[in-house]
Amino acid sequence: MxxxxxxxxxxxxxxxxxxxxxxxxxxxxxxxxxxxxxxxxxxxxxxxxxxxxxxxxxxxxxxxxxxxxxxPVIIGISPTVTAIQSIPFPAITVCSMNKAKSSIVSTFQNGSLEHAMLQKACNQEFNYTRFSSFRPRLKRNSFANFIFNISHKCDELMVSCEFGQKTLPCTDLFREIYVDEGLCCVFNFLHPYYLYKHSDSTLRDYTSSKGLSDIAVDWNPITGYPKYLPAGYYPRPGLGMGIYNGLKIVLNGLTDEYYCSSTNGQGFKVLLYNSIDQPRLKESGLPIMLGHETNYRIVPNSYEAVPSIRNIDRKTRQCIFSDEQKLLFYKYYTRRNCEAECDAIYFLRLCDCIPYYLPLIYRNATVCHVAHFDCVNRAELGNADGESTECKELCLTGCHDVTYFPNAFSIPIIPFQQDSVSPQGDFFKNFSTDFIVTNLAIVNFYHDENYFRSHVRSSYTGLTEYxxxxxxxxxxxxxxxxxxxxxxxxxxxxxxxxxxxxxxxxxxxxxxxxxxxxxx
Structure with a gap:
């Protein structure tokens, strides 16, 4: 009640x-x-x-x-333009499709250690069981040094190099680098001192040689170049628009020395990328045909991010700030660097070694040699099926990034049935027409604009807008x-x-x- x-x-x-x-x-x-x-x-x-x-x-x-x-995040166009002189000219890696010089490897005996390593370099099927207990006695007897000894060097592949209408020694512009296609030549790559946390036996000095006056400097997409710069420095910035302000190289395919090719034909592969990225040419490389002049018009693209999107979860905003995720080997976070470390972890877990072209994420990790090749071959097949996908899914795009889109077209150096036509350049006088058609390739890399507009990641709907x-x-x-x-x-x-x-x-x-x- x-x-x-x-x-x-x-x-x-x-x-x-x-x-x-x-x-x-x-x-x-x-x-x-x-x-x-x-x-x-x-x-x-x-x-x-x-x-x-x-x-x-x-x-x-x-x-x-x-x-x-x-x-939560929208990508818009920056209201201000960016000069190509404020960003580096793209890093360029050129690889010969030939993996070994015939004059060197033709003397290898079947069943020998050298012959077994050659099969791996040429991506040929081979049973490495008999070498399962092999251990190199000296550090210089590594598989990376074997690749270096049988491959064409940059001074052999490069006939002529010009940058900004200045003819320079190709060895002052291009340095050898190990990538998934073997030993290749790289231009405008960030110095290892600024890029890597520690060194390993496969690292080479990509930005200096005897007689080179340019000084290596640090660069990254967030802070850009240092405030005070020397007169000449690496990585080189863009000079201006047009073919005469770009990079021109003449390549020699050395077809007489062909032993095995990474593709079904002869020629080269090339990749344009960020100066702090890990190059991967096997899947992303673009072809350069012998007997042709190939032009790559560079379209730069820069991504920036406003600081306010840091408060948004990275999985939601789908990008990572460089200081949010520390890598084991690289000082700067990029998606390619992160994925390269994922591959290194994958091979280390399955085969207890890391292939020579991947980052040595731990100083004491073993670099794969002939004793590991059977496991490496199985792991490569498994990796192609996506077994390391779980790690790579966490490798989001960097919130600040610079990319380069190459718009390519090519024409024959000497038109068909016009042998009387001579290509321009004094260095062509020393070569016959047949040699030019079957061995040489001219490649031009240049910007087609002096300015570009970057993309800006910002909050689509902030708290105030909501x-x-x-x-x-x-x-x-x-x-x-x-x-x-x-x-x-x-x-x-x-x-x-x-x-x-x-x-x-x-x-x-x-x-x-x-x-x-x-x-x-």
Whole structure:
């Protein structure tokens, strides 16, 4: 019985306060609901209108919230242009498709250690079981040094090099580098001192040689070049637009020395990339045909990120700031560097060694040799099926990055049935027409614009924009505002608290006691 009375009193109190709230609220429509002076159908009409408005507003607000969650970052175009002189000319790696010089490897005996390593260099099937217990006695007897000894060097492959209309020794521009295609030549690569955390036996000095006056400097997509630069430095920046402000190289395919090719034909592979990236040419390399002049018009693309998106989860924004994820071997985070370390971890886990072209993520890790080749071959097949995908899924794109898109086209050096036509250049005078067609290739790399616009990653809908959109919807539907929240807080909590304090105050109790005494 007493519970029913308590509930009745509570309901009456709620009803009384609700009426008072609805009469005085700033929310549109509610003051008509409990106005007894209006006909019942009018009150019912405004009840229905209010319910529909609330339903529509909530659905629209939920849609805005879902868009805020699903699309937190938008990539826009920077309002300012970037000069190509402020970023490096792309790093360029050139690889001969020939993996070994015939004059050297033709003397190898079948079944010998050298012959077994040659089969691996040429990607041929071979049973390495008999070498399973082999251990090199000296460090110089590594598989990487074997590759170096049987491969063409840069001074053999490069006939002529020009950069910015200046003819320079090719050995001052290109240095040997180990990649997944073997020993190749690289231009404008960041110095190992600035790129790697520690050295290993396969690393070479890519940016200096005797007589080279240019000084290696640090560079990364976030901070760019150092503030103070020497007169000549690596990595070289872009000079300007046009073929005469780019890089021109003449390559010699040395087809008489062909022993095995990484493809079905002769020629070269080339890759243009960021100066701090790990090059991977086996899958991404572009072909250079012998007997042709190939032009690569470079289209640079830069990605930047506003600092405010750091507060967004990396999986949601789909990019990583360089200082958010530390790599084991590389000082700078990029997606390719991260994926290269994933591959190194994969081979180390399966074969207890790391292939010579992958980063030596641990100083004491073993570089794969002939004893590991059976396992490496099986691991390469498994890696092609995506067994290291789980690691690479965490290798998101860098929030700050520079990429280069090569727009390529080629023409024959000497047109068909026009042997009387001579290619330009004094160095061609020493070669016959047949030799030029079957061995030489001219390649030009150049920018086609002096400026480009970078892409900027920014918040698609920040907190301010989200509140504005949500508040606009609520206000449009039924006049929702911050004042209404203050009214709601007052009627539900603050007013009840004040009444309770007044009821329990000493003056209130004294007045009640005096009234009780007078009555007695």
């Amino acid at each position: 007493w519970l029913r009375k308590v509930l009745k009193l509570l309901w009456q109190s709620i009803e009384r306060r609700s009426k008072e709230f609805l009469r005085s609220t700033s929310l549109q429509g509610l003051k008509y609901v409990w106005n007894n002076k209006l006909p019942g159908w009018v009150q019912l009409y405004f009840v229905k209108v209010f319910i529909v408005a609330v339903y529509v507003a909530i659905n629209l607000a939920v849609n805005v919230f879902h868009k805020w969650q699903s699309t 509140m504005s959109l949500t508040g606009g919807i609520m206000s449009l539907m039924f006049g929702f505002s911050v004042v209404f929240l203050a009214e709601l807080f007052y009627f539900i909590f603050l007013r009840s608290l004040l009444q309770y304090i007044q009821h329990c105050s000493p003056n209130r109790r004294n007045r009640v006691n005096m009234q009780y005494s007078d009555e007695n």
